[in-house]
Amino acid sequence: MYRDLFGKTRVKLGLHQHTTRTDGRFSPEEVATLYRKAGYDAIALTDHWVYSEDDCLCGLPILAGAEYHVGVCDAGAGVWHILCLFADRAPDLDRARDFGHVTAQHLIDEIHAANGLAVLAHPAWSLNTTESVKALKGLDGVEIFNTVSRNTARDDASLLVDLYATNGLYFPLLASDDFHHNDHTVATGIDPTAFVMVECDSVAPSALKKAFTEGRYYASTGPEIHLRREGDTFFLDCSPASKVCFHSNSVASRGRTIFGEGITHATYERKPEEKYVRASVTDSEGRMAWSRIIKI
Ligand SMILES: [Zn+2]
Ligand SMILES: [Zn+2]
Known part of the structure; x- marks a missing residue:
């Protein structure tokens, strides 16, 4: 455990x-x-x-x-x-x-x-x-x-x-x-x-x-991932990651992907057209984690 x-x-x-x-x-x-x-x-x-x-x-x-x-x-x-x-x-x-x-x-x-x-x-x-x-x-x-x-x-x-x-x-x-x-x-x-x-x-x-x-x-x-929503803001917590992506039905790219070293938190603001948001993270070894889909 x-x-x-x-x-x-x-x-x-x-x-x-x-x-x-x-x-x-x-x-x-x-x-x-x-x-x-x-x-x-x-x-x-x-x-x-x-x-x-x-x-x-x-x-x-x-x-x-x-x-x-x-x-x-x-x-x-x-x-x-x-x-x-x-x-x-x-x-x-x-x-x-x-x-x-x-x-x-x-x-x-x-x-x-x-x-x-x-x-x-x-x-x-x-x-x-x-x-x-x-x-x-x-x-x-x-x-x-x-x-x-x-x-x-x-x-x-x-x-x-x-x-x-x-x-x-x-x-x-x-x-x-x-x-x-x-x-x-x-x-x-x-x-x-x-x-x-x-x-x-x-x-x-x-x-x-x-x-x-x-x-x-x-x-x-490999990594750990948690995604939650408060109003129009999505909060992501994860084990240290090199890339964070927020996925949805929108094709607009603003705020969608974040690159860095040791990212453990990220936020994402909902776009008006979005019906759902989910997230994925990638660590420095290329291993990934996927959150649940949050329906809006
Ligand atoms: Zn099988
Ligand atoms: Zn099979």
Whole structure:
């Protein structure tokens, strides 16, 4: 567990990991050991169409999870990868899958029926357009960063997140590794990288789910970030950063990006046309953190 800049207890979670249960290179025990040594407080095992229960492996709490998908490789035909997190049981999807009846909405609905949260994985890798995402009902979050999507140079989904938000879709934002330990991530040494920091003093799934649902977390590959609004002013606090960006539906550039050394505070004045504001920070090592979206 960690103490944040405001003295609150946070837990570091990896919510998208694959193992030898499907196409990951490491066994569940090896993945658990790797993430425990990297300072994570819990991880979800989210193998493809294989639901893993809550567990504890090699000293690391394991959160229930799975990743379900429709579509194969042609984004034009629709490719959807959706994480099931914090569920009480496995979603009832096998029958529909056998009959080829699965749609992205079906995945979301069955995840909800199992009391899980449905998170859209790697929308940049899948090229999920605003129109197609808008047609879905009930997504509980979106990965703004997915480490393994670096394989296709689409790890950062910031542009898509702003297109979604500009069209009224204010999703909670996660950063995940989508850990497989494939040749690329081994070669570049980027496992483990991404996480969410949840304001919670427990790793009990019910407590984490509540904090997550209430939006008490930020996404990161290193730095700490906090964004709050008072009237038309946004206040950002962060661990020492080299770059701070405020993102919104406005294309005006004034006050948008701040460069410097060891930046720990920044403010931003709302522009009249802005419907939402979010922030990101980059530290001197190039690691990033992403705030929640604040709807105005
Ligand atoms: Zn996926
Ligand atoms: Zn995955």
